[in-house]
Amino acid sequence: MxxxxxxxxxxxxxxxxxxxxxxxxxxxxxxxxxxFLTQVNVRLDAKSAAADALGLPLEPNTAVRQGDLTTLWLGPDEWLLAGPPGNARRLEDRVRETAGDEPVSVTDVSAxxxxxxxxxxxxxxxxxxxxxxxxxxxxxxxxxxxxxxxxxxxxxxxxxxxxxxxxxxxxxxxxxxxxxxxxxxxxxxxx
The missing domain is CATH 3.30.1360.120 (Probable tRNA modification gtpase trme; domain 1)
Structure with a gap:
């Protein structure tokens, strides 16, 4: 069962x-x-088109809020996307789609x-x-x-x-x- x-x-x-x-x-x-906030870790080249398209903050130790999503700068090529519960899959798919063929790591770390x-x-x-x-x-x-x-x-x-x-x-x-x-x-x- x-x-x-x-x-x-x-x-x-x-x-x-x-x-x-x-x-x-x-x-x-x-x-x-x-x-249960959604938390998705993203690693990619900060100078990539995907970073720009996703609106990732490039200034160290900054957090940017866009609607119900908060993006945290964790390192030169690492961000944490935090938002309402239950949105991990949607965020992961959005990041991967935006990155296209660019190298990217997207990990759901909500738990x-x-x-x-x-x-x-x-x-x-x-x-x-x-x-x-x-x-x-x-x-x-x-x-x-x-x-x-x-x-x-x-x-x-x-x-x-x-x-x-x-x-x-x-x-x-x-x-x-x-x-x-x-x-x-x-x-x-x-x-």
Whole structure:
């Protein structure tokens, strides 16, 4: 018999704790999981016609939002396309079709990570507790991203396209529980 169980997010067991912390902070910090975002890793020549046609950002550590798709620059020839759940196949096909005969690597990595939304008036302060990056808006403002560590956990940190939209923290599913516990502990002073 086929397994028909619905997928379970890596943080389903802490959803109530995240909501309680958000409520207790009075808007200072909002913590929530954005489970199952589509995440497609793309590697191709940044100078190719396909990179241009796909609108891939060429400036290091930038994130570009086009509709419901956010494209993150991860390296000179590597990007992460992140969007609503269930769109991996469509994105993969679009990239391959656009690349045509050009060399390209397209990999669905949606199951590899989950995404935490960290927002609120003290979001930067909270993240600064465990991140060595300069998170001041002059250095890491809207549209910036970086592969870094947060609370000793490797993450991709994304400053959303508006200051009030907060940050995405993309973390490997196996470390999501630890990082969530760390964030909740670090947020105690704002609750």
């Amino acid at each position: 086929a397994d028909t169980a619905l997928p379970r997010s890596p943080l389903a067991h802490v959803r109530d704790r995240l909501a309680a912390a958000t409520h207790a902070s009075g808007g200072a910090v909002r913590l929530a999981e954005l489970p 590899q990570r989950t995404t935490l939304l960290v927002s609120g008036s003290r979001a930067r302060d909270l993240l600064a507790h465990g991140c060595a990056l300069d998170l001041h808006p002059r250095a890491f403002g809207p549209g910036r991203c970086a592969q870094t560590t947060l609370g000793r956990t490797q993450v991709v940190l994304v400053a959303r396209d508006r200051t009030d939209a907060g940050f995405w923290v993309l973390v490997r599913s196996s470390f999501a529980g630890y990082l969530t516990d760390w964030l909740l502990d670090a947020a105690t002073e704002y609750l």
